[in-house]
Amino acid sequence: MSQPILDDSNGATDLSMAGGARGEALRFQEPVKLKGRKRFLQSLQRISSSPSLARMGRVPSSNYRTGGKASMSCVSLASSSSAYGQTYGNPSQSSVSFSTAPTSVVTTPGPDTQTSDFKSRIRIIGQNVPGQTVTMPLTAPLPPEVRTGPKEAQPQNSSEVIAINGDYFTKPVLEVALERKPRNIDFWGEMPDEIKVHIFRFLKPWEIVRCSAVSKSWHKMCFDGQLWTNIDTHEYYRDIPSASLVRIMTAAGPFVRDLNLRGCAQLWERWTTHGQAISDACQNLEYFSLEGCRIDRCSIHSFLRDNTRLVHINFCGVQSITNSELRTIAHRCPQLEFLNVSWCTHVDTKGLHKIVQNCSKLKELKASETRGWTEKDFILDIFKRNTLERLVVAHSDIDDEALQLLFQGSKPKIDPLTDKAIVPPRRFRHLNFSRCNLLTDKGIKCLSHNVPQLAGLQVSHIISLTDDAFQHLFEETPLLTHLDMEEIDDITNSTLQNLAQSPCAPILQHLNISYCENLGDTGMLPLIKNCGSLRTVDMDNTRVSDLVLTEAAAQVRERDQQRITPFAAPLDCKGNVPRIPPKVALHLTVYDCQNVTWTGIREIMSRNTEPNRLLIISLKCFYGYQDTVNEHMKRVRVGRLESAMRLERKWAEYMIATEEAGVGGAGARRRRRRAREAAMVHADEEEGGPRGGRRRARSGGCVVM
Numbered sequence: 293m294s295q296p297i298l299d300d301s302n303g304a305t306d307l308s309m310a311g312g313a314r315g316e317a318l319r320f321q322e323p324v325k326l327k328g329r330k331r332f333l334q335s336l337q338r339i340s341s342s343p344s345l346a347r348m349g350r351v352p353s354s355n356y357r358t359g360g361k362a363s364m365s366c367v368s369l370a371s372s373s374s375a376y377g378q379t380y381g382n383p384s385q386s387s388v389s390f391s392t393a394p395t396s397v398v399t400t401p402g403p404d405t406q407t408s409d410f411k412s413r414i415r416i417i418g419q420n421v422p423g424q425t426v427t428m429p430l431t432a433p434l435p436p437e438v439r440t441g442p443k444e445a446q447p448q449n450s451s452e453v454i455a456i457n458g459d460y461f462t463k464p465v466l467e468v469a470l471e472r473k474p475r476n477i478d479f480w481g482e483m484p485d486e487i488k489v490h491i492f493r494f495l496k497p498w499e500i501v502r503c504s505a506v507s508k509s510w511h512k513m514c515f516d517g518q519l520w521t522n523i524d525t526h527e528y529y530r531d532i533p534s535a536s537l538v539r540i541m542t543a544a545g546p547f548v549r550d551l552n553l554r555g556c557a558q559l560w561e562r563w564t565t566h567g568q569a570i571s572d573a574c575q576n577l578e579y580f581s582l583e584g585c586r587i588d589r590c591s592i593h594s595f596l597r598d599n600t601r602l603v604h605i606n607f608c609g610v611q612s613i614t615n616s617e618l619r620t621i622a623h624r625c626p627q628l629e630f631l632n633v634s635w636c637t638h639v640d641t642k643g644l645h646k647i648v649q650n651c652s653k654l655k656e657l658k659a660s661e662t663r664g665w666t667e668k669d670f671i672l673d674i675f676k677r678n679t680l681e682r683l684v685v686a687h688s689d690i691d692d693e694a695l696q697l698l699f700q701g702s703k704p705k706i707d708p709l710t711d712k713a714i715v716p717p718r719r720f721r722h723l724n725f726s727r728c729n730l731l732t733d734k735g736i737k738c739l740s741h742n743v744p745q746l747a748g749l750q751v752s753h754i755i756s757l758t759d760d761a762f763q764h765l766f767e768e769t770p771l772l773t774h775l776d777m778e779e780i781d782d783i784t785n786s787t788l789q790n791l792a793q794s795p796c797a798p799i800l801q802h803l804n805i806s807y808c809e810n811l812g813d814t815g816m817l818p819l820i821k822n823c824g825s826l827r828t829v830d831m832d833n834t835r836v837s838d839l840v841l842t843e844a845a846a847q848v849r850e851r852d853q854q855r856i857t858p859f860a861a862p863l864d865c866k867g868n869v870p871r872i873p874p875k876v877a878l879h880l881t882v883y884d885c886q887n888v889t890w891t892g893i894r895e896i897m898s899r900n901t902e903p904n905r906l907l908i909i910s911l912k913c914f915y916g917y918q919d920t921v922n923e924h925m926k927r928v929r930v931g932r933l934e935s936a937m938r939l940e941r942k943w944a945e946y947m948i949a950t951e952e953a954g955v956g957g958a959g960a961r962r963r964r965r966r967a968r969e970a971a972m973v974h975a976d977e978e979e980g981g982p983r984g985g986r987r988r989a990r991s992g993g994c995v996v997m
Contacts, residue, residue, distance in 0.1 A: 545573025618643030788815030838892030
């Protein structure tokens with residue numbers, strides 16, 4: 293049995309029937325105002341019975357206890373004799389239901405009170421229906437927003453059907469499904485830091501510095517050390533301020549492996565104030581370059597002392613480098629493989645001797661403009677180590693005796709049959725002895741039979757060399773690809789002929805014979821024919837003529853016809869084969885060659901405009917022809933072959949008219965007029981052709997100018 297919630301002994305109005313008919317009008321009296329606990333309980337009843345709770349779209353809690361003690365009673369009691377007995381339950385049982393009039397008050401039902409059907413809308417909470425086995429709930433559930441419980445028991449979607457609790461003031465409510473608002477996603481904020489760093493790596497260094505001004509978070513991300521493992525400033529050292537560069541090096545110091553500060557002269561004042569901080573931060577360097585920088589010796593010592601894993605060091609042109617720094621390198625950097633101290637005026641072979649003794653892995657040594665290369669102990673240590681692959685001693689004091697010690701050692705055994713020194717072959721691959729004026733043919737001959745892996749040789753500006761120095765050298769160097777013999781006055785065409793017949797001719801790629809005034813077509817023609825891999829030929833100020841240019845054009849044309857296409861080019865959207873831009877296969881330099889005329893230049897231009905050419909020739913010639921050659925090359929590279937052919941034809945007409953104008957005799961005035969007209973037509977064509985069929989107006993100009 294249910295317990296009454298409110299006791300009506302205090303004068304509550306009894307709304308039960310007085311014994312009259314069921315339809316008789318009821319007499320209402322003003323209810324007595326309750327006080328204290330009873331008034332509080334009445335307020336709770338009205339709150340829980342409010343229709344606003346049903347409109348909130350909540351379902352009863354599935355884990356809330358309904359069979360125990362009531363936590364909040366929600367009782368709606370009335371007399372069974374009320375004339376306002378219309379309910380929202382079963383219509384067949386509406387005659388015995390309770391009144392739903394808003395003026396009804398709380399009362400305590402008697403034992404003879406009839407209840408409505410248990411399926412009706414309004415029920416008495418906490419009372420069992422006679423004759424039914426169903427036990428009515430003793431409590432009404434709390435709203436979900438004020439109850440505690442597992443999240444799974446709460447409704448997940450506002451569009452679900454709402455079960456409205458049956459109480460006194462509840463009315464049916466039209467449920468409107470609420471649309472879920474789209475969630476605003478912060479892609480950048482929710483993105484992992486690793487992906488952000490990967491995105492920033494696609495930017496240039498100066499672009500990353502500019503992005504650092506967007507926000508504090510971007511500033512922190514832009515100076516993350518993971519972005520600056522490789523700091524190479526040779527492309528932007530003029531655009532980046534010294535403060536930003538110092539900030540990058542100090543923030544990314546532990547991550548930096550490659551630090552190239554080539555040309556950063558703006559750091560001169562920063563080294564004195566931040567040099568120690570930079571060296572303390574950058575202690576994991578492997579590649580370090582200060583080429584062309586102004587830096588104090590203390591900062592250099594700090595870098596060399598703290599970085600013991602240095603493999604590559606470039607101090608080219610740093611005037612503060614001395615033998616003391618080289619001794620520090622020798623003791624602190626045993627893994628060194630590359631060292632460049634060229635043009636360091638305070639360095640000599642005494643410091644380099646320590647490097648050679650302690651750095652057993654040294655492979656490349658560049659020491660141009662250094663002194664002391666006549667010391668026998670130093671040269672013999674290099675010979676015994678036999679680890680060097682590249683040696684650059686241009687403009688040094690090395691002589692024939694030192695060169696003989698370098699390649700043959702001291703007192704080697706001589707083969708009586710071949711008269712050659714019996715020594716292990718040297719590992720040198722690139723040698724640079726340019727401007728070493730103490731060398732003669734005797735020293736260069738020592739290279740023969742001792743450097744079988746030699747690929748590059750530079751002996752330019754050694755005026756004492758002759759053909760005898762290279763007679764056997766080319767035969768013993770089958771891997772030679774680079775040869776520089778610039779400004780050697782005494783060599784003749786026989787040297788080029790020997791080079792054309794040597795084993796290295798098919799793989800020779802770069803040749804420089806500029807200012808060798810004794811060389812001409814006799815030596816260059818067989819060289820052009822036999823050296824099919826040539827990429828660069830510098831022969832300015834020589835005696836070559838148009839025949840060499842014609843032969844070079846023919847060889848490149850033959851090379852283009854023999855090319856093998858590795859794969860078929862994909863078709864474009866229209867089903868056509870896309871055009872492949874031509875590639876420069878040979879660079880020729882022939883300016884200041886007296887025997888080269890415009891006919892040889894035209895031959896090169898004509899070959900370049902042939903259809904379906906993928907290999908062409910780049911030409912550097914007389915400055916009066918160079919503008920036309922450049923414009924012609926530009927049109928060929930973009931595929932405007934007809935325009936390039938028209939430019940070539942107009943230029944040829946202009947050159948012919950100019951030559952005819954210089955001939956005296958009858959008709960000289962007419963020939964000069966034709967030359968002027970041809971010059972105007974050629975000038976218009978060189979500027980892109982006449983616009984709209986009309987040439988631009990030209991004034992005669994000042995006679996003096």
